[in-house]
Amino acid sequence: MNFPVTVTVTLRKGIADPEGATIERALPALGFGGVTQVRAGKSFHMMIDAANEADALANATALAQRLLSNPVIEDATVRLGASEWDTP
Amino acid sequence: MNFPVTVTVTLRKGIADPEGATIERALPALGFGGVTQVRAGKSFHMMIDAANEADALANATALAQRLLSNPVIEDATVRLGASEWDTP
Numbered sequence: 717m718n719f720p721v722t723v724t725v726t727l728r729k730g731i732a733d734p735e736g737a738t739i740e741r742a743l744p745a746l747g748f749g750g751v752t753q754v755r756a757g758k759s760f761h762m763m764i765d766a767a768n769e770a771d772a773l774a775n776a777t778a779l780a781q782r783l784l785s786n787p788v789i790e791d792a793t794v795r796l797g798a799s800e801w802d803t804p
Numbered sequence: 805m806n807f808p809v810t811v812t813v814t815l816r817k818g819i820a821d822p823e824g825a826t827i828e829r830a831l832p833a834l835g836f837g838g839v840t841q842v843r844a845g846k847s848f849h850m851m852i853d854a855a856n857e858a859d860a861l862a863n864a865t866a867l868a869q870r871l872l873s874n875p876v877i878e879d880a881t882v883r884l885g886a887s888e889w890d891t892p
Contacts, residue, residue, distance in 0.1 A: 718840070724847050725847075726847070726849070736848070739848070739871070739872070740850075742871075743867070743871070746870075746871060748863065748866075748867050748871075749853075750852060750853030750854065750863075751850050751851070751852055751853070751863075751867070752806070752850065752851045752853070753849070753850060753851045754848065754849070754850045755848065755849040755850070756846065756847075756848055757846070757847040757848070757849070758844065758845070758846060758847060759812050759813075759814070759844075759845040759846060759847040760824070760827070760842065760843065760844055760845070761814070761841070761842070761843040761845070762828075762839050762840070762841060762842045762843070763839070763840045763841045764838060764839055765837075765838030765839070765840070766838065775836065775838075775839075778836075779831070779836050779839070782834075783827070783830075783831070783834060783836075784827075793887075799881075
Protein backbone atom coordinates (compact mmCIF):
# COMPACT_ATOMS: atom_id res chain seq x y z
CA MET A 717 0.00 0.00 0.00
CA ASN A 718 1.18 3.49 -0.78
CA PHE A 719 1.23 6.13 1.95
CA PRO A 720 1.74 9.86 1.37
CA VAL A 721 4.49 11.27 3.57
CA THR A 722 5.65 14.84 4.15
CA VAL A 723 9.15 15.51 5.47
CA THR A 724 9.98 18.99 6.76
CA VAL A 725 13.64 19.81 7.24
CA THR A 726 14.29 22.74 9.56
CA LEU A 727 17.40 24.34 10.94
CA ARG A 728 18.12 23.45 14.56
CA LYS A 729 17.64 26.13 17.16
CA GLY A 730 20.66 28.38 17.42
CA ILE A 731 21.88 27.69 13.87
CA ALA A 732 22.19 30.92 11.88
CA ASP A 733 19.62 31.28 9.11
CA PRO A 734 20.79 33.87 6.57
CA GLU A 735 17.87 33.20 4.21
CA GLY A 736 15.28 33.78 6.93
CA ALA A 737 17.14 36.83 8.22
CA THR A 738 17.27 38.37 4.74
CA ILE A 739 13.54 37.83 4.20
CA GLU A 740 12.75 39.32 7.61
CA ARG A 741 14.89 42.39 6.93
CA ALA A 742 13.28 42.97 3.54
CA LEU A 743 9.64 42.64 4.62
CA PRO A 744 8.99 46.07 6.23
CA ALA A 745 10.15 47.90 3.08
CA LEU A 746 7.78 45.71 1.05
CA GLY A 747 4.76 46.62 3.14
CA PHE A 748 4.69 43.73 5.59
CA GLY A 749 5.41 44.94 9.11
CA GLY A 750 5.12 42.92 12.29
CA VAL A 751 6.71 39.78 10.94
CA THR A 752 9.46 38.29 13.09
CA GLN A 753 11.40 35.08 13.62
CA VAL A 754 11.42 34.18 9.93
CA ARG A 755 13.09 30.81 9.38
CA ALA A 756 13.57 28.99 6.09
CA GLY A 757 13.55 25.23 5.61
CA LYS A 758 12.73 22.51 3.12
CA SER A 759 9.68 20.37 2.50
CA PHE A 760 9.55 17.02 0.70
CA HIS A 761 6.61 14.97 -0.38
CA MET A 762 6.75 11.30 -1.33
CA MET A 763 4.68 8.14 -1.62
CA ILE A 764 6.05 5.20 0.37
CA ASP A 765 5.10 1.61 -0.36
CA ALA A 766 4.78 -0.24 2.96
CA ALA A 767 2.65 -2.88 4.69
CA ASN A 768 1.14 -0.43 7.16
CA GLU A 769 1.34 3.13 8.44
CA ALA A 770 3.92 2.35 11.12
CA ASP A 771 6.29 0.82 8.56
CA ALA A 772 5.82 3.76 6.19
CA LEU A 773 6.60 6.18 9.00
CA ALA A 774 9.68 4.20 10.10
CA ASN A 775 11.02 4.07 6.53
CA ALA A 776 10.36 7.76 6.04
CA THR A 777 12.05 8.68 9.30
CA ALA A 778 15.19 6.70 8.47
CA LEU A 779 15.27 8.18 4.99
CA ALA A 780 14.73 11.72 6.26
CA GLN A 781 17.44 11.51 8.88
CA ARG A 782 20.00 9.77 6.69
CA LEU A 783 19.47 11.39 3.32
CA LEU A 784 17.25 14.47 3.37
CA SER A 785 18.77 16.33 6.30
CA ASN A 786 22.15 17.11 7.78
CA PRO A 787 21.72 16.09 11.42
CA VAL A 788 24.54 18.37 12.52
CA ILE A 789 22.53 21.48 11.75
CA GLU A 790 19.03 20.30 10.78
CA ASP A 791 16.04 18.50 12.24
CA ALA A 792 13.71 16.39 10.10
CA THR A 793 10.03 16.08 10.99
CA VAL A 794 8.06 13.31 9.32
CA ARG A 795 4.32 12.96 9.14
CA LEU A 796 1.83 10.90 7.20
CA GLY A 797 -0.34 12.86 4.83
CA ALA A 798 0.58 15.57 2.41
CA SER A 799 -2.12 18.20 2.58
CA GLU A 800 0.12 21.04 1.34
CA TRP A 801 0.83 19.02 -1.77
CA ASP A 802 -2.77 18.20 -2.68
CA THR A 803 -3.13 21.28 -4.80
CA PRO A 804 -5.69 21.31 -7.60
CA MET B 805 -0.75 39.37 19.40
CA ASN B 806 1.79 37.15 17.72
CA PHE B 807 0.65 34.16 15.71
CA PRO B 808 2.94 31.38 14.46
CA VAL B 809 2.52 30.76 10.74
CA THR B 810 3.95 28.08 8.47
CA VAL B 811 4.15 28.66 4.71
CA THR B 812 4.84 25.71 2.44
CA VAL B 813 5.86 26.49 -1.13
CA THR B 814 5.38 23.61 -3.55
CA LEU B 815 5.82 23.24 -7.27
CA ARG B 816 2.58 23.27 -9.23
CA LYS B 817 1.42 20.02 -10.76
CA GLY B 818 3.07 19.40 -14.10
CA ILE B 819 6.12 21.53 -13.36
CA ALA B 820 9.33 19.50 -13.66
CA ASP B 821 11.08 18.87 -10.34
CA PRO B 822 14.73 17.92 -10.98
CA GLU B 823 15.59 17.87 -7.26
CA GLY B 824 12.79 15.45 -6.44
CA ALA B 825 13.58 13.31 -9.48
CA THR B 826 17.25 13.08 -8.50
CA ILE B 827 16.38 12.03 -4.94
CA GLU B 828 13.92 9.45 -6.21
CA ARG B 829 16.47 7.98 -8.61
CA ALA B 830 19.14 7.74 -5.92
CA LEU B 831 17.02 6.10 -3.19
CA PRO B 832 16.98 2.45 -4.37
CA ALA B 833 20.80 2.31 -4.48
CA LEU B 834 20.86 3.72 -0.95
CA GLY B 835 18.61 1.00 0.44
CA PHE B 836 15.22 2.71 0.23
CA GLY B 837 12.97 0.97 -2.27
CA GLY B 838 9.30 1.65 -2.86
CA VAL B 839 9.53 5.41 -2.70
CA THR B 840 7.85 7.27 -5.56
CA GLN B 841 6.54 10.70 -6.49
CA VAL B 842 9.27 12.54 -4.62
CA ARG B 843 8.75 16.30 -4.79
CA ALA B 844 10.86 19.02 -3.21
CA GLY B 845 9.61 22.33 -1.88
CA LYS B 846 10.28 24.98 0.70
CA SER B 847 8.97 25.65 4.18
CA PHE B 848 8.97 28.95 6.05
CA HIS B 849 8.12 29.72 9.63
CA MET B 850 7.35 33.17 10.99
CA MET B 851 5.58 35.00 13.79
CA ILE B 852 2.99 37.54 12.59
CA ASP B 853 1.73 40.36 14.76
CA ALA B 854 -1.99 40.83 14.10
CA ALA B 855 -5.24 41.61 15.89
CA ASN B 856 -6.69 38.15 15.36
CA GLU B 857 -6.13 34.85 13.60
CA ALA B 858 -8.00 35.87 10.46
CA ASP B 859 -5.82 38.97 10.03
CA ALA B 860 -2.65 36.96 10.62
CA LEU B 861 -3.74 34.43 8.02
CA ALA B 862 -4.64 37.15 5.50
CA ASN B 863 -1.28 38.88 5.97
CA ALA B 864 0.59 35.61 5.67
CA THR B 865 -1.29 34.63 2.53
CA ALA B 866 -0.53 37.95 0.82
CA LEU B 867 3.11 37.74 1.87
CA ALA B 868 3.44 34.12 0.74
CA GLN B 869 1.90 34.72 -2.67
CA ARG B 870 3.73 37.97 -3.37
CA LEU B 871 7.16 37.33 -1.89
CA LEU B 872 7.84 33.74 -0.92
CA SER B 873 6.61 31.99 -4.05
CA ASN B 874 6.72 32.38 -7.79
CA PRO B 875 3.04 32.01 -8.75
CA VAL B 876 3.92 30.99 -12.31
CA ILE B 877 5.36 27.69 -11.15
CA GLU B 878 4.65 27.43 -7.42
CA ASP B 879 1.74 27.22 -4.99
CA ALA B 880 1.94 28.60 -1.46
CA THR B 881 -0.01 26.98 1.35
CA VAL B 882 -0.40 28.95 4.57
CA ARG B 883 -1.51 27.62 7.91
CA LEU B 884 -1.52 28.84 11.49
CA GLY B 885 0.74 26.91 13.81
CA ALA B 886 4.25 25.71 13.30
CA SER B 887 4.47 22.23 14.75
CA GLU B 888 7.42 21.16 12.57
CA TRP B 889 9.39 24.08 13.93
CA ASP B 890 8.73 23.44 17.61
CA THR B 891 11.72 21.18 17.90
CA PRO B 892 13.49 20.87 21.22
